[in-house]
Amino acid sequence: MNTIANDQLTVTNYQLPVTVLLLGFGAVHRHLVHILLSKADVLARDWGFILRVVGVADSGGALYHPAGFDLAGLLTHKETGYSVATFADGRRLPDALTLVQEADYDLVFAAMPLNLRDGEPGLSCVRAALRRGKAVVLADKGPLVHDYAGLQALARTYGGRLAFSATVCGGLPVLNLGRRDLVGATIHRFEGILNSTTNYILSRMRQGMAFAEALAEAQRRGIAEADPRLDLEGWDAAAKLVIIANAVLNVPARLADVTVEGITGLENASLADPRGVYRLVARAVRQSDGRYRLTVGPERLAPDHFLAGVDDWQMGVVFVTDIYEEIYLKIDEKGPLATAAAMMRDAVHSLVAHPPSSPVP
Amino acid sequence: MNTIANDQLTVTNYQLPVTVLLLGFGAVHRHLVHILLSKADVLARDWGFILRVVGVADSGGALYHPAGFDLAGLLTHKETGYSVATFADGRRLPDALTLVQEADYDLVFAAMPLNLRDGEPGLSCVRAALRRGKAVVLADKGPLVHDYAGLQALARTYGGRLAFSATVCGGLPVLNLGRRDLVGATIHRFEGILNSTTNYILSRMRQGMAFAEALAEAQRRGIAEADPRLDLEGWDAAAKLVIIANAVLNVPARLADVTVEGITGLENASLADPRGVYRLVARAVRQSDGRYRLTVGPERLAPDHFLAGVDDWQMGVVFVTDIYEEIYLKIDEKGPLATAAAMMRDAVHSLVAHPPSSPVP
Numbered sequence: 001m002n003t004i005a006n007d008q009l010t011v012t013n014y015q016l017p018v019t020v021l022l023l024g025f026g027a028v029h030r031h032l033v034h035i036l037l038s039k040a041d042v043l044a045r046d047w048g049f050i051l052r053v054v055g056v057a058d059s060g061g062a063l064y065h066p067a068g069f070d071l072a073g074l075l076t077h078k079e080t081g082y083s084v085a086t087f088a089d090g091r092r093l094p095d096a097l098t099l100v101q102e103a104d105y106d107l108v109f110a111a112m113p114l115n116l117r118d119g120e121p122g123l124s125c126v127r128a129a130l131r132r133g134k135a136v137v138l139a140d141k142g143p144l145v146h147d148y149a150g151l152q153a154l155a156r157t158y159g160g161r162l163a164f165s166a167t168v169c170g171g172l173p174v175l176n177l178g179r180r181d182l183v184g185a186t187i188h189r190f191e192g193i194l195n196s197t198t199n200y201i202l203s204r205m206r207q208g209m210a211f212a213e214a215l216a217e218a219q220r221r222g223i224a225e226a227d228p229r230l231d232l233e234g235w236d237a238a239a240k241l242v243i244i245a246n247a248v249l250n251v252p253a254r255l256a257d258v259t260v261e262g263i264t265g266l267e268n269a270s271l272a273d274p275r276g277v278y279r280l281v282a283r284a285v286r287q288s289d290g291r292y293r294l295t296v297g298p299e300r301l302a303p304d305h306f307l308a309g310v311d312d313w314q315m316g317v318v319f320v321t322d323i324y325e326e327i328y329l330k331i332d333e334k335g336p337l338a339t340a341a342a343m344m345r346d347a348v349h350s351l352v353a354h355p356p357s358s359p360v361p
Numbered sequence: 362m363n364t365i366a367n368d369q370l371t372v373t374n375y376q377l378p379v380t381v382l383l384l385g386f387g388a389v390h391r392h393l394v395h396i397l398l399s400k401a402d403v404l405a406r407d408w409g410f411i412l413r414v415v416g417v418a419d420s421g422g423a424l425y426h427p428a429g430f431d432l433a434g435l436l437t438h439k440e441t442g443y444s445v446a447t448f449a450d451g452r453r454l455p456d457a458l459t460l461v462q463e464a465d466y467d468l469v470f471a472a473m474p475l476n477l478r479d480g481e482p483g484l485s486c487v488r489a490a491l492r493r494g495k496a497v498v499l500a501d502k503g504p505l506v507h508d509y510a511g512l513q514a515l516a517r518t519y520g521g522r523l524a525f526s527a528t529v530c531g532g533l534p535v536l537n538l539g540r541r542d543l544v545g546a547t548i549h550r551f552e553g554i555l556n557s558t559t560n561y562i563l564s565r566m567r568q569g570m571a572f573a574e575a576l577a578e579a580q581r582r583g584i585a586e587a588d589p590r591l592d593l594e595g596w597d598a599a600a601k602l603v604i605i606a607n608a609v610l611n612v613p614a615r616l617a618d619v620t621v622e623g624i625t626g627l628e629n630a631s632l633a634d635p636r637g638v639y640r641l642v643a644r645a646v647r648q649s650d651g652r653y654r655l656t657v658g659p660e661r662l663a664p665d666h667f668l669a670g671v672d673d674w675q676m677g678v679v680f681v682t683d684i685y686e687e688i689y690l691k692i693d694e695k696g697p698l699a700t701a702a703a704m705m706r707d708a709v710h711s712l713v714a715h716p717p718s719s720p721v722p
């Protein structure tokens with residue numbers, strides 16, 4: 001397997017089996033399963049990991065099968081409309097939390113529906129896995145928004161791993177860049193278009209499309225949250241801003257610290273304004289006391305603003321810093337594929353940093 | 362000190378002195394010295410490192426002073442027009458290579474003038490430091506272009522470190538993102554504006570400014586290479602493309618593998634063409650056999666192309682991939698500050714991965 005060492009790859013020749021759980025089986029995890037199937041040879045050749053899915057859970061229950069599931073069959077089963085808990089052999093368990101507590105595994109992928117009220121059931125699952133010293137890879141924002149510091153502390157205490165680059169802008173490594181590549185910087189300002197659903201809706205409404213039609217298209221692509229109000233009222237973007245604040249800006253922000261306004265008050269007529277482009281902008285602005293003011297809301301941006309050019313299915317961010325000057329990123333992400341890829345990236349990084357010690361079966 | 366562990370910071374309470382050499386003392390290293398002065402408290406607080414410059418070299422010779430130099434005084438001395446070799450106390454040495462071979466130190470920063478003929482004197486210095494198991498942080502492209510694989514092998518063999526994120530697009534972590542964040546991806550196409558001098562010249566000429574005036578402005582800012590033909594004829598961009606090919610695309614490319622055309626044949630009249638924007642574009646396109654076609658040359662880009670919006674002092678790149686879809690990055694970099702910051706970033710990453718074992722003095 002390879003190990004990352006100061007950006008150098010050190011190739012060795014053994015392959016390590018890694019057992020994983022999939023919590024949630026929506027659009028992101030179905031794409032992740034496709035990636036695990038199509039990239040199995042790349043993961044083995046370049047990184048030395050052979051991932052075996054031994055547990056799955058969705059709202060219908062959980063299933064544990066230590067020999068590993070037939071992933072293609074599992075996909076078909078789910079897409080036919082059944083819960084993963086009723087697929088094939090294995091031990092039926094009541095729910096994801098029981099699976100996390102009772103199964104043998106190395107790593108958990110968690111991509112359950114966004115719950116900003118209390119982060120459950122993801123939060124309890126993540127805590128349970130970290131208490132067992134496991135690696136956890138999150139697409140879920142809820143657990144981080146509710147207990148960022150607590151989860152980090154659990155990972156440290158029990159030697160687990162917590163990775164979550166997929167929670168912000170999907171495949172675009174906003175968090176990785178902010179945490180690893182801006183060493184020593186003071187970030188004066190962060191601004192971003194963090195929610196794809198609202199950005200697509202605003203882009204289309206500007207061209208005259210009806211709100212409901214644009215929303216339906218986002219839902220069809222598997223990008224919209226199950227409850228679209230979380231997107232439309234700005235809460236999904238606010239959750240991502242909270243994660244950036246904690247992980248990159250090193251401030252212990254909570255959702256209540258963000259001033260949030262959604263896009264539901266905007267109308268086609270105002271969006272067609274030729275003097276600017278309306279976007280739902282998430283913003284963290286450093287104050288003179290070193291604290292950050294956090295806001296999410298619709299803004300009319302000048303046409304030459306970088307975020308004005310973040311159109312349709314794109315998401316993008318700007319870091320305004322002292323020593324790295326201004327850095328701009330964006331991604332064109334037309335579905336959940338890149339978010340699933342980011343989870344695979346996080347898994348590889350976690351496994352390289354702390355290879356599991358499972359014996360070869 | 363902190364250690365990076367799967368993007369988690371583990372804070373401990375000791376501080377580690379780190380002795381460093383500075384090879385070259387042009388614009389980039391003068392900015393690096395400013396950063397070492399202004400960010401010393403941040404490096405100590407967040408990372409636990411106390412950097413002490415114990416050796417310097419420029420074209421006038423080298424100076425070794427184990428107690429550490431007065432950096433502010435050294436800057437003044439150099440800016441008054443003297444060689445760093447004549448500054449204050451210390452042991453005079455004939456050149457950078459002797460310093461690298463004879464001094465006691467933990468890490469070398471190398472930012473000497475670009476030499477694409479044979480990579481010297483940087484190449485010999487880097488090899489010598491790596492053979493001693495030291496950490497090397499490069500802004501120099503020459504050594505990498507001439508012996509990428511050999512330097513990597515030396516680092517592995519002797520347990521040294523080799524970091525070079527500052528060699529491509531300065532502060533923009535193009536190499537870090539390409540090497541760390543696109544795990545498992547097939548990169549179908551890479552394209553970038555990698556040379557700031559030519560991009561500024563083309564941007565200004567489009568608005569009617571004379572070629573010579575724009576070039577003089579780039580030289581005044583310390584961004585142009587000492588020999589401007591390396592910028593204007595496309596060789597600086599080609600060197601960066603070779604580094605990307607080796608480090609990100611995993612192909613053992615050399616400068617001779619790049620088809621290169623510069624901007625010297627372009628005239629103001631054609632640059633003002635309203636149908637598109639002329640940029641000097643570096644490109645790597647994956648062929649059906651898995652190899653990459655590498656080119657650098659002026660192109661008229663459609664006005665809505667991402668790179669058409671990379672203006673003036675900006676540099677930017679596009680990664681077109683399978684599972685991460687399309688990722689766009691750019692930086693607004695008006696001088697050498699962000700390149701110097703990238704060297705500091707590389708130093709911290711190298712030191713975190715392999716802390717030096719120097720005793721506290």
